[in-house]
Amino acid sequence: MISSRFNHRHRPLVLALLLATTTILAIVVQQSGTSQLARAEIDNTTALLTTNRTSLKVCVQPLIPDITAAKSQVLVQQALARIARHPDFIRAGLGGKPVTVDIGCPGTATIDNPRFEATNKLGVPAEVTTPSQYRAFVYIASPERLIHSFGENSPRTLTRERPLRTTAQELLCDGDTCGEVTVAAYMSPEELRTMPLLDYVVTHAIGLWPVDESPADAPASIDPRGK
């Protein structure tokens, strides 16, 4: 009798709960299956840039014996500690977890690619499906090598006092679009030891505007000669 009354009164509620549970379970299972199959994707909601990175990691690699890998590592680590005070560092998803600087970068320096010159010194990035854990590769090369590869002023340098020799190191593609997900920065040992310049280059390499180069200060459009 009690059971019958319960069934009669609560049948709509029970059926509705069953329907809701089934629907939600179906969605959860579908999304879970999707995430297991999904490969890394570009994620523009953080400066880490890809869905397979959870913290900021940078690697350093001297291409010459003039400076040790350990010394380079310490200098870049110290630079990142200073850059962590950047107003966008946390908001861009770069904080919250320890920042890591490792010795040795898992890839070939873009300037070593025979096609580097043909690309007008913009680099020959590797297409990847699983980007490196390192957001930026810092290569240390001789001044002569840097001038040979990039010229007196690299294409991306805005002011002669602050040479910016960066190239895309890795590209992640989806259909007919590809995007830089890892940046290579090239510096000489002397530049690496020049704190303001090191901070400037590393800030760019991890995808932040240097504080004194806000978008408002970015290169303004020049007076056009016409459309």
Added chain:
Amino acid sequence: MSRTASASRAIGLLVVLVAVSIPLSIATNVSAHHPKSPGSYLHSIRSVSQTEQYCVDDYYTTLSFATVLDRVRATLIVERTDVNWDMKQGGYTDFRTTWDYPCRSLNSSTTPTRAEIELEYHVQDTIQESACGGTSCAVHFGSTWSGPYGRTEYQYYNIYLRGSLISADGDVRRHVVNHETGHALGLADGYAPDCPSPASVMHPSYYGCGSTNVPWPSLGGDHPTVNKLIFGQAWP
């Protein structure tokens, strides 16, 4: 009917409505013009005072530099000023070329410098950028975090266009230039079945959307979507 039974039915109806609304909301999102946008986009389109400067390059094509320059410019600026990308969204998209030589001749000593060019159109008979897989494509560089918008934006786009599509002077050329430029403006590709707007220049037949490749961005879907991105409005 007892009060308990009435309450039970009311709650049941509410739960049914919620359960049904979940898949319906997903379906509604998919039916938007650009369900996968925003993708990556040029930083400069957020600034009305910053133009989108472009250059063209003919290094890897048998087409002449004059032809390459003329056909890219025709698509971006000259033809169909009512629907092309130029000077839309209140002037935020403002394409200009001030350089009468190939992109490769730009450097840090020229005016403009290479760093001041947002868009480089490289017409190539065989696409040299290996990541593109032999087809026309858009590649973005220069990632920079935008604090106000809470997103990474990009300073530069290199757009690779197959020479055969540019030499076929007509709607094929218009489609490929407008489609790849649409990527620089934040529009993602539409793949079947997520291409509810076949009239979109971003929803081409080669991705299973409709049977034709429209040559121009649509006033009903493409332009309003870019407009929402520029002004930071909710998507879709």
